[in-house]
Amino acid sequence: MSLGALRPVPLVDQAAEYLRERITGGDWPVGTKLPGEAALATSLGVGRSTVREALRALSGAGYVRARHGAGVFVVATDPGADWSAQLRRAAITDVYEVRVLVEVEAVRLAARRRTADDITVLRAALADRRKAHDGGTAEFVDADIALHAAVVAAANNPVLTGLFAEFVPALRRGLIDLVDLLDLRSGDPGHGDEGHTALVDAVVRGDSEGAGHALRDELTSTLALLRTL
Template identity: 35%
Template sequence: MDALTRAPLSQRAAQSLFDEIVGGRWERDQQLPSETALAAELGVGRSTIREAIRLLAARGMLVTRQGVGVFVRSTTPNDSWDRLAEISAIADVLQVRIAIESRAAALAAERNDAGEIAAVRRALDERDRMRIAAPEVLATADVDFHREIVKASGNAPLLALFDSIRPRIVSAMAEFLSLVAVSADDAVDHEGIVSAIADADSERAERVTREHLLSLVAAVSGGVSGATET
């Protein structure tokens, strides 16, 4: 395999491993070389290899056996490579949201404006009413809720930044909801964020927001059933 030189490295590493599996380099139930060996072969870090393995495991092609190694589960993908690219793109958008929304939640808690908090709660109620709606409809209501939190921060540039990428956030959320089953835990996550803001606990608001969005990254990257909405 040729060394990888262009970003995103994890996706390109996954593509290279994908091609090798489909091409017959490794057979079903055969163990792959170690992370260190694959990293050296591709010219990337071990963390990149681990992410590539997670992407292919989500598509049913690889399986990790604890304490043993990584094995080929199937030489036939259960989905197209386009879906792998889609998963990577969703995770990228979520990472951007972590940077924006965790800080916004902290600022909203510090500001602790009663009117803004009431608006956040109204948006949350509306999102909850959309739980059984189509992914596109639920995604819009969900992002509207998170936008209210950014607005409650009182930071105009942060809100402008969020609004500039809002269409992509809604699109990524709709794609997420079409890939990952919804769990009842999302209500707990969202209420935890709102409660921290209402309690003027900026540290907790930032932490629970970050943890919530990171759980979505893990869910979409690992193909976990029962992930929460954002």
């Protein structure tokens, strides 16, 4: 199965969803050792870095666990049903309040821990967000979320990566509604480009405080808009 031709959702999310379905569907029961990164990358038609981030997300969500020198094993087939259901019911303002708490600290960690590969991914995600300026609302929101996911992943903490992945479905629905309802892109198709550029630049140069301030400003300004609805 190749994921490249599917809907415009970040490849990491698609890969994680596919692997999660294999686990929850019973193909890989608890105790199963997953195929190696190279084998998964080949079967999914994506790069090994995409597989690695997808496995991090699944690990953070409680589905798999890496055992040093042995591989990655399935440890649960439905670890977060109650949490996921709660997120589906949550108001977007509630999700944003938690994003402020989680992502601001995540981006500070990212500025201290980012690798050369992380920097490449961040710059590519920022470029993809700019390319999406001319697209529809869903395409733009997906590119925006992919950039934030790349920032969180650069913190190199699988729990944070998994936690953010759990937010994505509720976040995506809420952002699409927000952008359309407030017509945020009518005069500015790349809404928030300056702030996201400052965010990526701060992470790249290792400025943890600058990165934290840039992201907090962005998230709190959006949260303020949400509270006007």
